[in-house]
Amino acid sequence: MDSAQLLDILGNENRRRILQLLSHKPCYVSEIADRLSVGPKAILDHLDMLERAGLIECSNEQRRKYFHIAGNVQLEVSVSPHLYGVETNSIMISVEEQRRLRQEYSSMALLNLNDELRRLHSLRRELMLAQRSTQARIAELMNLCAEMIDQIISDHLEAEILLALVTGTRRVEMLSEELNIPANKIDKGLHQLKEKGMIIERQKKWYIR
Amino acid sequence: MDSAQLLDILGNENRRRILQLLSHKPCYVSEIADRLSVGPKAILDHLDMLERAGLIECSNEQRRKYFHIAGNVQLEVSVSPHLYGVETNSIMISVEEQRRLRQEYSSMALLNLNDELRRLHSLRRELMLAQRSTQARIAELMNLCAEMIDQIISDHLEAEILLALVTGTRRVEMLSEELNIPANKIDKGLHQLKEKGMIIERQKKWYIR
DSSP states (O other): OOHHHHHHHHTSHHHHHHHHHHHHSOBOHHHHHHHHTOOHHHHHHHHHHHHHTTSEEEEEETTEEEEEEOOOEEEEEEEETTEEEEEEEEOOOOHHHHHHHHHHHHTOOHHHHHHHHHHHHHHHHHHHHHHHHHHHHHHHHHHHHHHHHHHHOOOHHHHHHHHHHHTSOBOHHHHHHHHTOOHHHHHHHHHHHHHTTSEEEETTEEEEO | OOHHHHHHHHTSHHHHHHHHHHHHOOBOHHHHHHHHTOOHHHHHHHHHHHHHTTSEEEEEETTEEEEEEOOOEEEEEEEETTEEEEEEEEOOOOHHHHHHHHHHHHTOOHHHHHHHHHHHHHHHHHHHHHHHHHHHHHHHHHHHHHHHHHHHOOOHHHHHHHHHHHTSOBOHHHHHHHHTOOHHHHHHHHHHHHHTTSEEEETTEEEEO
16 A cells, blocks of 8 residues: 555544544444434545455455454654655565464463563564664754755755765656656756765665765 | 654555655755646645644745755554554754764765765664564564464453453553443453453553463
8 A cells, every 4th residue: 555545544533533433343324324423424435445455355244244354554754944854664474474463362361461562562662762762863864964954055956856865876867756846947956966076876866975 | 753654655656765865965845846746736735734844944045935844753653464553753862962963974074974874774674674574573463362362262352352361461441442442342341351350451551461
């Protein structure tokens, strides 16, 4: 699933409520409509969209169509003054790992699984904090780069291209798409920066030097 | 900023494109409309929404209103069969840390900042992978808990309540809101589970035992 599709899906409150509900238990249409106090027609439309995206699936049980969450994804969005990033990852666990986990946990009582879950949740929180502080550093460093570039480059287009290259090497087409600027203008800016000795080209990719 | 508001904002492709554009440089309205090939009226509406949410700010320069990203947030969404979580965090860096970073980096050339950024990005990626594997374990453990509960509890409501309690202790009202089930029904289910010796109450909170 791509990030744009997932964000479009999550941009609707009722779809978010459906996902939350289904994370508690599989439900049939009128049950969802009932619990969320939303008309069944609207629920059906949402379910259709969620199913087409592969986030939910349905199975027949006792003559009823039950919907359950099928997707296993993680979405991460970062918004900072010089940083905008969206990333979606499918979460997968290998069959061997799954078998190993089941063996490890099979003898545990619910209470122990509960403790193990708590441990994993706190590990997850620690990782999140570490990631947040890394992102704060990245954002601050990008601010510094933007200031530095503003001091050495007066042309707006050149400054914009240079800042984009700071975050990683790029081809002309990538820069053009990312900055919404025609490729010929980007190309001109790149060659001006090259003449100033600020960047170099290697195999059609541009690098800070 | 709450997660629902941020997801509503990010649910629109043009708003995402505006944020991406502004992450490259501050822009004025007609510049954004021009670059994204979207009418200025629509752009203004989006900018208004982004500004009210605190994600962007504007400043006057050369008689023009320039918009730039002001927010510094990170959003994380997890969707798995028995797990749905949304979390938004403000990313902050303390004034001392900011000063320290600037001192540390002030003597560096752009190329070195570039290297440092690359290092931070790869650290961020490693943390992300660790987090993904933790989430995979949590998701798998939740599957196991759900199966285990299905085997020992036949009543649907009781099973649903018990699974919710596995993820953490809860009050009646929290369960009612989360599961979209009236509080009196939840209360009945909780007492049935208590009689079966599966959960206990301590200071109005319910725990697995």
